[in-house]
Amino acid sequence: MNFSSRLLENAVNEFSKLPGIGQKTALRLVLHLLNQQADDVNRFSESILKLKKEIQYCKICGNISDADTCSVCQAPKRDKSLICLVEDTRDVMAIENTNQYNGVYHVLGGLISPMDGIGPSQLNIGALVDRVREGTVQEVILALSATMEGDTTIFYIYKKLKDFPIKVSTIARGIAFGGEIEYADEITLARSIATRVPYGV
Amino acid sequence: MNFSSRLLENAVNEFSKLPGIGQKTALRLVLHLLNQQADDVNRFSESILKLKKEIQYCKICGNISDADTCSVCQAPKRDKSLICLVEDTRDVMAIENTNQYNGVYHVLGGLISPMDGIGPSQLNIGALVDRVREGTVQEVILALSATMEGDTTIFYIYKKLKDFPIKVSTIARGIAFGGEIEYADEITLARSIATRVPYGV
Numbered sequence: 103m104n105f106s107s108r109l110l111e112n113a114v115n116e117f118s119k120l121p122g123i124g125q126k127t128a129l130r131l132v133l134h135l136l137n138q139q140a141d142d143v144n145r146f147s148e149s150i151l152k153l154k155k156e157i158q159y160c161k162i163c164g165n166i167s168d169a170d171t172c173s174v175c176q177a178p179k180r181d182k183s184l185i186c187l188v189e190d191t192r193d194v195m196a197i198e199n200t201n202q203y204n205g206v207y208h209v210l211g212g213l214i215s216p217m218d219g220i221g222p223s224q225l226n227i228g229a230l231v232d233r234v235r236e237g238t239v240q241e242v243i244l245a246l247s248a249t250m251e252g253d254t255t256i257f258y259i260y261k262k263l264k265d266f267p268i269k270v271s272t273i274a275r276g277i278a279f280g281g282e283i284e285y286a287d288e289i290t291l292a293r294s295i296a297t298r299v300p301y302g303v
Numbered sequence: 304m305n306f307s308s309r310l311l312e313n314a315v316n317e318f319s320k321l322p323g324i325g326q327k328t329a330l331r332l333v334l335h336l337l338n339q340q341a342d343d344v345n346r347f348s349e350s351i352l353k354l355k356k357e358i359q360y361c362k363i364c365g366n367i368s369d370a371d372t373c374s375v376c377q378a379p380k381r382d383k384s385l386i387c388l389v390e391d392t393r394d395v396m397a398i399e400n401t402n403q404y405n406g407v408y409h410v411l412g413g414l415i416s417p418m419d420g421i422g423p424s425q426l427n428i429g430a431l432v433d434r435v436r437e438g439t440v441q442e443v444i445l446a447l448s449a450t451m452e453g454d455t456t457i458f459y460i461y462k463k464l465k466d467f468p469i470k471v472s473t474i475a476r477g478i479a480f481g482g483e484i485e486y487a488d489e490i491t492l493a494r495s496i497a498t499r500v501p502y503g504v
Contacts (some may be wrong), residue, residue, distance in 0.1 A: 104399040106392060107369045109354045116350040119343075120332050129393060131321050135351055136358065136367075143355040147348045149317040150336055153310045154344040157337065166337075168308045191307060192330060198305040 103129070110136075162233070164209040164226040166191045174198075174206055181205045183240040187230065187259065189213055189247065197245070205243075208233065213251035214258055222258055230259070234266050241269040248275055304330070311337075363434070365410040365427040367392045375399075375407055382406045384441040388431065388460065390414055390453075394446065406444075409434065414452035415459055423459055431460070435467050442470040449476055 103125055105111035110132065117128035135143055159165065160172035167173070174180055174194075184205030188194055189212065197203050210225045233239060242263060246252040256272060263270050276294035277286050286294075304326055306312035311333065318329035336344055360366065361373035368374070375381055375395075385406030389395055390413065398404050411426045434440060443464060447453040457473060464471050477495035478487050487495075 104396050106373050106375070106395060107358060107367050109358055109369055110367055110392075113350040113354040116347045119347075121335050122328070122331070127323070129396075130323070132351065132354065133391065133393065134322050136355060140355060143351060146317045146320075147352045149310075149314040150333065150344060151348045153314040153333065154337060154341060157308065157310055166308050166311055168310055172307050174307070190334070191311075192334065194307060195305050195330075 160209075163207045164211060164229065165194055165207060166209075179204070182238050184243070185230070185233065185239055185241070186243045186245050188245050189252075193245065205241075208242075210246075210255070213246065213249075214255045215251045225255075227259060227262065231262055234263060234268060239268055241271060244270065244272045246272075361410075364408045365412060365430065366395055366408060367410075380405070383439050385444070386431070386434065386440055386442070387444045387446050389446050390448065398446070406442075409443075411447075411456070414447065414450075415456045416452045426456075428460060428463065432463055435464060435469060440469055442472060445471065445473045447473075 103111075103114075105114070113132045114125060114128045117123055117131050118125050120128075123131070135146065138146075156168075158167050158170055160167045160175055161170050162175040163172060165172045165174070169176075181204050185208050186197060186203060186205055187208045187210065188197070189210055191209060194207050194209060197207075208226070208230045210227065210230075212220050212225055214220060214222055214225065230242075234242065244256045244259060246256055260270055274297065275290060276297070277283060277290065283291065304312075304315075306315070314333045315326060315329045318324055318332050319326050321329075324332070336347065339347075357369075359368050359371055361368045361376055362371050363376040364373060366373045366375070370377075382405050386409050387398060387404060387406055388409045388411065389398070390411055392410060395408050395410060398408075409427070409431045411428065411431075413421050413426055415421060415423055415426065431443075435443065445457045445460060447457055461471055475498065476491060477498070478484060478491065484492065
């Protein structure tokens with residue numbers, strides 16, 4: 103692109119480093135911000151700086167938090183014997199939005215992915231094993247994505263946990279509600295038959 | 304959405320004010336930035352603050368510029384008698400990318416749009432009339448979008464310019480290169496026949 107200004111080019115380059123944002127979209131975003139009041143631009147810029155500077159990770163579960171312990175781990179009503187293992191804070195938000203889960207979480211911070219150079223040591227796995235060893239936990243639900251990386255991570259963590267006297271489960275895979283059987287992929291369909299549940303449960 | 308952190312929520316809200324960015328995308332962008340090094344986040348944040356603080360608008364054509372006169376208006380080789388009127392800096396960039404235009408520009412900074420409360424007085428129209436009155440200009444090309452707002456603006460500016468001894472033209476409307484006639488809308492197709500050009504021109 104043929105920028106009339108170095109400052110503009112620089113801002114567009116920074117924005118186009120964001121995932122899913124190409125140069126044209128970056129330019130649109132930057133010009134939009136440029137048209138806003140100085141106060142609004144400051145507030146935008148501050149919000150991300152402040153987040154980066156002040157954010158904490160819950161010392162128990164590793165989730166993003168404003169304090170050193172997150173609101174879920176602090177809540178007395180949550181069942182501390184049930185841990186749901188998730189990849190990141192987006193998964194926590196998705197599960198919280200269902201309003202159906204009353205246990206606590208453990209946030210891995212990623213998945214094992216040799217292609218991206220992410221090994222088990224970079225993930226929040228040691229802390230999970232420590233929580234289980236401590237004795238309160240009765241079940242760990244492995245709620246990771248059904249991808250190659252997710253399956254590898256599940257397998258690795260299962261090996262770490264299998265000698266403790268706890269239940270280790272994974273979330274059910276199957277046809278989504280509203281999903282049509284004829285369009286389901288073979289693996290999902292086969293698995294949904296193999297793991298069928300009694301009617302009415 | 305059910306945020307585990309006020310800081311995160313705040314940053315996501317700021318990002319979702321950007322055009323075309325919903326809450327889910329905003330969350331993805333913010334979490335991506337949170338995973339970057341502090342230096343990178345600072346650089347991102349600085350780039351937009353610095354742009355807002357230091358950017359200038361060319362005192363001749365109104366385009367975004369690092370100095371008080373933009374590089375196009377400064378270039379001795381550009382034909383100062385030919386002005387191409389555009390809506391914003393993106394249009395300047397698009398036309399510059401063609402490498403076919405040797406005149407200068409005039410950037411309006413928007414289109415007349417009563418629905419959005421934008422009247423002629425908020426646009427860079429007075430400066431255009433002053434440039435024309437000054438005497439060097441021989442032709443103004445109205446290169447505005449073929450929308451309701453674009454047409455209104457073209458009509459308004461044409462009235463302002465029609466008493467000066469200059470040519471006022473608009474860019475050609477027609478079937479794009481690679482465009483198929485059967486899929487063209489009726490107005491474009493009718494107009495492309497009415498304004499047909501001799502073969503070989």
